[in-house]
Amino acid sequence: MAERVLTTRELNRAVLARQLLLERSTLAPERATEQVAGLQTQYAPSGYVGMWSRLAGFRREALTDALHDGRIVQAWVMRCTIHMVSAGDYWTFTEAVRAPRREWWRRSARPPAELDMPAAARAVRGYLADGPLKQAEIQKRLVAEGFPREAWTGVQLWLDLVRVPPAGTWATPRAHVYGLAEHTVCPPEPALSEAEAQELLAARYLRGFGPASAADVGSFCGWTITVARSVLARMELRRFRDEQGGELVDVPDAPLPDADTPAPVRFLGQWDANLLVHVRRAQILPEEYRKRVFATSMPQSVPTFLVDGQVAGTWRYADGEVRCEPFHALPASAATALAEEAERLAAFYSG
Numbered sequence: 001m002a003e004r005v006l007t008t009r010e011l012n013r014a015v016l017a018r019q020l021l022l023e024r025s026t027l028a029p030e031r032a033t034e035q036v037a038g039l040q041t042q043y044a045p046s047g048y049v050g051m052w053s054r055l056a057g058f059r060r061e062a063l064t065d066a067l068h069d070g071r072i073v074q075a076w077v078m079r080c081t082i083h084m085v086s087a088g089d090y091w092t093f094t095e096a097v098r099a100p101r102r103e104w105w106r107r108s109a110r111p112p113a114e115l116d117m118p119a120a121a122r123a124v125r126g127y128l129a130d131g132p133l134k135q136a137e138i139q140k141r142l143v144a145e146g147f148p149r150e151a152w153t154g155v156q157l158w159l160d161l162v163r164v165p166p167a168g169t170w171a172t173p174r175a176h177v178y179g180l181a182e183h184t185v186c187p188p189e190p191a192l193s194e195a196e197a198q199e200l201l202a203a204r205y206l207r208g209f210g211p212a213s214a215a216d217v218g219s220f221c222g223w224t225i226t227v228a229r230s231v232l233a234r235m236e237l238r239r240f241r242d243e244q245g246g247e248l249v250d251v252p253d254a255p256l257p258d259a260d261t262p263a264p265v266r267f268l269g270q271w272d273a274n275l276l277v278h279v280r281r282a283q284i285l286p287e288e289y290r291k292r293v294f295a296t297s298m299p300q301s302v303p304t305f306l307v308d309g310q311v312a313g314t315w316r317y318a319d320g321e322v323r324c325e326p327f328h329a330l331p332a333s334a335a336t337a338l339a340e341e342a343e344r345l346a347a348f349y350s351g
Helices: 008-018 029-035 044-054 060-069 087-109 117-127 135-144 151-158 194-209 214-221 225-233 277-282 287-293 332-350
Strands: 072-076 082-086 161-163 177-180 238-241 247-250 266-268 304-307 310-318 321-326
Touching: 008 194, 008 277, 029 044, 029 060, 029 072, 029 082, 029 087, 029 194, 044 060, 044 266, 044 332, 060 072, 072 087, 082 087, 087 151, 087 194, 087 214, 117 135, 117 151, 135 151, 135 177, 194 214, 194 225, 214 225, 214 247, 214 277, 266 332, 287 310, 304 332, 310 332, 321 332
Parallel strands: none
Antiparallel strands: 072 082, 072 161, 161 177, 238 247, 266 304, 304 310, 310 321
16 A cells, blocks of 8 residues: 655644644643653753744743753753753653764764763762862862863763753853753662663654654654664554655654644744754745754854744844844735734743
8 A cells, every 4th residue: 555645834734743833732741751752951941932833821840840840951962952851751752862972072072982882971970979169169079179171071971961940041141050951850760771762762752843844753762763764663553645756754643634734823933943954844944044044153042933834034032122124025814823923922931
């Protein structure tokens, strides 16, 4: 039987549905992070905006409380990037990406050959045994013990660390206080094998962003295409084709809305994962606008808004208002909906 071909617009609606961007959900914040496979939060307030766009009646304190309670944690996980993930997903994601993260760091940072990363990690574990410390203090102690400054970025890949609130919250955006992960999140018993963790992470990705290609899965997880294909081959999946004939895989029973499903105006924060290359197939970010959102001249990326399921401009909050800059002329109905949603977002900012 021929595999079903999914159009770009069908893929667009599938991703938006799974990312809770077609209809706001009543999920708790920690369950929402699981549904969307984590929220990328180099800038912590973008996670709050992401939750507001996805959850009905969301208030900032709901996420802050979840961070303080340890129901959601912030850490380097996929692609060595800061994410908010649920406590239940933290160890799975960490185990699934541990080896490729270290390999990526060795290639990109090119640390001195004599740098003993296990020793640096043991040293930092000792510093944090009695509780969290600021990044500056950890770096100071490492240097005092003779480790080079670049050891700190590697330590986070040899030692399981989390950002400790109030650092990394709406009120204190800088994620500069670290603690041992096991002090916040109990490791699973029995421990997951790497293969088990990989399959669980791949399933999380497909539930949040699928249907997808093996290359997409690898791009999101930080795996090589060979690893991604090996993981997917062990899983029970359904298969589709995109309009170019490429194979797409998916978990069973995940939503596939009709192509004509309405997509409301939604606001996204900096570095929202829906705009990255691993979800390019859905064209949430049209190619002609990519350089206006991600460029070397804009290291922090820019917040964007969606109209009919695609990025249609940027926004910023200033002087009590959300100010939108469309990339093109908007239909009158879309402009009205954008203005109304901007007012609601401004009220969210004001608390």
